[in-house]
Amino acid sequence: MIIEKQRVFRFAPSPNGYLHLGHAYSVLLNFDLARQCGGRLLLRIEDIDTGRARPEFEAAIYEDLGWLGIEWERPARRQSDHFDDYAHALERLDAMGLLYACDCRRSDIARATEGTPDWPRDPDSSPLYPGTCRAKPRRAAREALAAGGVALRLDMDEASARAGQGLKWREFGALRPSIRAGVADEAIRSSREGRGLVPADPARWGDVVLARKDTPASYHIAVVVDDALQGVTDVVRGRDLFEATSLHRLLQRLLDLPAPDYRHHDLILDEKGQKLAKSMAPTALRALRADGWTPADVRRRIGL
Template structure:
């Protein structure tokens, strides 16, 4: 199997050290295997994604000495395609429209969902038919129905914290993931994990290399892959780069932006050393 991986940032802010770790690791693993390293812009958030951030990302990656194979793939150019590919799920009764707002959902929850990646939806609109969909409605996956189709699919993880074969527990998935939103009508928004599942298959991605904070999103991506008959890549979730207080770096941490280190005279070798590579 050819080794094909990708770096897939969202152009909603500058790259920081955590991004550098993901990009360098994916690039180096692909080159060591004689494979391909692709660059994808996960810019489905049309309001927050900015061309100036994308330009900065490209400049930072080039400065780091990374090269990618083929043109940059931009998800914003494929939103209509992603939405069209949801039609088979709707026809199978696996989707339903949802008019709840975020505040509606929060009010309906009995308790905060601490320690999980998803706000688990209480099912307020479950049971609505697709013919009741109105402008502005979201489309949700009926997870219980989906799990009856796919069962307990598995995926292979090679990262340091979760190595091995993982089987998705349907009961746990219902409790910790719930009926996720896949798209929102009228706003040209599709979910990260949906667009990513399609793109990984379309681009022939064999290995997904990303931060450990995204491990919790893997089960829903694997479920979607099985529903659409897509291959499941091998996953590698690397350790996170944290600040001095042990907090995960995020885009709001401009003090950790690569542009700042560059301006202060850091070299690409300095960045590699700072992220443990």
């Protein structure tokens, strides 16, 4: 008899603003899916950017989730408590010869690429790093960060060669057109229809930054390490992170980490068709609660 492994979901907000309707949609999807399959729901506080994280926003996350009726396993994992985990992963990549120190500023990159109108850009529309520092003598990652003034970049060509061919991920979330918050008769639907295996193309990101002295781990390295250490089997997140999954699969293979299943759901947009932001007070859950909204009202508005 085959015993199916218990599914583990997670909701991972950053405490740099108040949760809004988009966050509500994501956490409710995770919560509902975990309940439907008898799985677990974890909460992760992604405060790796200590310069922007605020304790009042973290406290508000717990308050808002409690109000929505979300139940999660305690305690929540706080990234700022686990810098050593990310440092270990970076040291492994460094030992493979895949990292190099870069002291280029954004203005340096802009000057190096502005003369080429068709210079390639990453999925976030930023110009790919031109490789200015790639050929410089390499120092140990820990030493380079301690010296300050540098970032650690992943040598994408070397990393891709090390990872080999056939990098894919399992995608279960249908990418449907986004809908706008405030249009009550339109609903966001979570698809459980598998889209099959998606080929990963991490090279589109170029030599990405994985760490800086003031931010000792990027989102990309932290998220794959956290998902592995927490045993996450299902990553349910917004489709704005769909392209980043290629990079995450690369890091998972390089670090011998398991690959979760992915569902990239629709985004909730504002009245102008833009992605909701934490700075948009009218959509903040605390503001809606103050206006008399109930958790049921939130579910109806976002189509759940």
